[in-house]
Amino acid sequence: xxxxxxxxxxxxxxxGKDKCLRWGTIVLVLIGAxxxxxxxxxxxxxxxxxxxxxxxxxxxxxxxxxxxIRYSYRKPGWVRMEFIQPYxxxxxxxxxxxxxVRVWPFGVKHVxxxxxxxxxxxxxxxxxxxxxxxxxxxxxxxxxxxCAQGKMLLLGDTEVGGRPVTGFAVTGKSGVSVAGVHxxxxxxxxxxxxxxxxxxxxxxxxxxxTVDMADAQTDIHFPDQFxxx
Numbered sequence: 001x002x003x004x005x006x007x008x009x010x011x012x013x014x015x016g017k018d019k020c021l022r023w024g025t026i027v028l029v030l031i032g033a034x035x036x037x038x039x040x041x042x043x044x045x046x047x048x049x050x051x052x053x054x055x056x057x058x059x060x061x062x063x064x065x066x067x068x069i070r071y072s073y074r075k076p077g078w079v080r081m082e083f084i085q086p087y088x089x090x091x092x093x094x095x096x097x098x099x100x101v102r103v104w105p106f107g108v109k110h111v112x113x114x115x116x117x118x119x120x121x122x123x124x125x126x127x128x129x130x131x132x133x134x135x136x137x138x139x140x141x142x143x144x145x146x147c148a149q150g151k152m153l154l155l156g157d158t159e160v161g162g163r164p165v166t167g168f169a170v171t172g173k174s175g176v177s178v179a180g181v182h183x184x185x186x187x188x189x190x191x192x193x194x195x196x197x198x199x200x201x202x203x204x205x206x207x208x209x210t211v212d213m214a215d216a217q218t219d220i221h222f223p224d225q226f227x228x229x
Contacts, residue, residue, distance in 0.1 A: 039154075039168050039188055040147060044140050046193040051075050052220055053136070053194070055213040056084075062207045073135050078227040081131070093227055094118060094131045101131055108229045136195060143186065146170050146178040160187050160196040161214025177203055192218055 057071045070082040077096030083089065091104045101123060103114040116123060118132040147170045155167030165187040172182050183201040188194065194216050200208040 038152070039166055039193065040140070040143055040152065040170070043188055043193045043195065044144065047137050047140055050192075050218045052222060053216060053218045054220055054222075055216040058212040060210050062209065071134075072222065072226070074222060074227060077132065077135070079131055079134060080227055092123075092131060093229070095228070096132070099132070139195065139198065142178050142181065143170050143184055146172050146176070146181065146184065149173055149176045149178075155185065155187075157190070158187070160189075160212070163196060163214060164190040165196055166190055175203060181208060189216070194218055 052072075052074045054070070054072045057067075057069045059067045066085060068084040070084065072080040072082075077094070079092075079094040081092040083091070087105070089105075089107045091108045093102045094100075095102070099118060101116045101118055101120070103116065103123075104110055105112065105114075114122075118130050123131055150170060150172035153169045153171070155169055157164065157166050159165060167185065167187045169183060169185045172178065176182065180202065181200040182203040185199040185201075186195050187197040189196050194213075196212070196214050196216060198209075198211045198213075200210075202208055
């Protein structure tokens with residue numbers, strides 16, 4: 001296979017420390033009961049409670065490259081990616097038990113297929129994104145790690161894909177970045193605190209990537225053998 005495979009991912013990092021966890025208390029005092037907890041802590045809690053999710057992941061890099069992937073996830077870390085743009089028809093499945101990635105360049109059940117380690121260079125892009133670190137839990141861990149070395153700012157309420165969301169920004173201290181990201185702007189669904197849109201920026205303020213997950217569904221039932229065809 002001559003093409004490299006793209007994975008959307010934000011590296012896992014240790015969870016944020018006391019400074020960010022105390023932020024929810026400050027919000028409660030300043031703006032009342034509508035924001036009883038730190039939105040980041042709420043997102044973390046909701047992710048721990050869910051078992052599955054599925055999104056149409058639409059991303060655009062700072063240089064205009066676009067990808068569309070149907071992304072499905074089941075704990076403790078099963079991932080299925082069905083590529084729409086580019087590499088239409090390609091399917092990738094990550095098995096967290098065996099720690100192996102199965103790739104069907106032309107669709108499941110079609111030959112050839114490849115079995116690779118998640119750190120295989122064929123499975124990365126120029127930023128080193130990995131399928132085994134591509135879920136929303138990894139994003140939340142990154143946000144917490146960056147918040148522990150920076151600050152959080154509320155962005156207010158708006159809509160993403162017609163769904164009510166609450167936005168916040170996490171910015172590292174001068175020169176600080178996590179997985180190459182200095183600032184995240186995140187919009188969480190107000191009903192389940194799932195991130196529906198994420199923008200990332202470098203230390204120079206340039207946009208790295210915008211990721212849209214507006215059609216996210218959580219705790220859905222997947223067919224038998226969906227992750228082990």
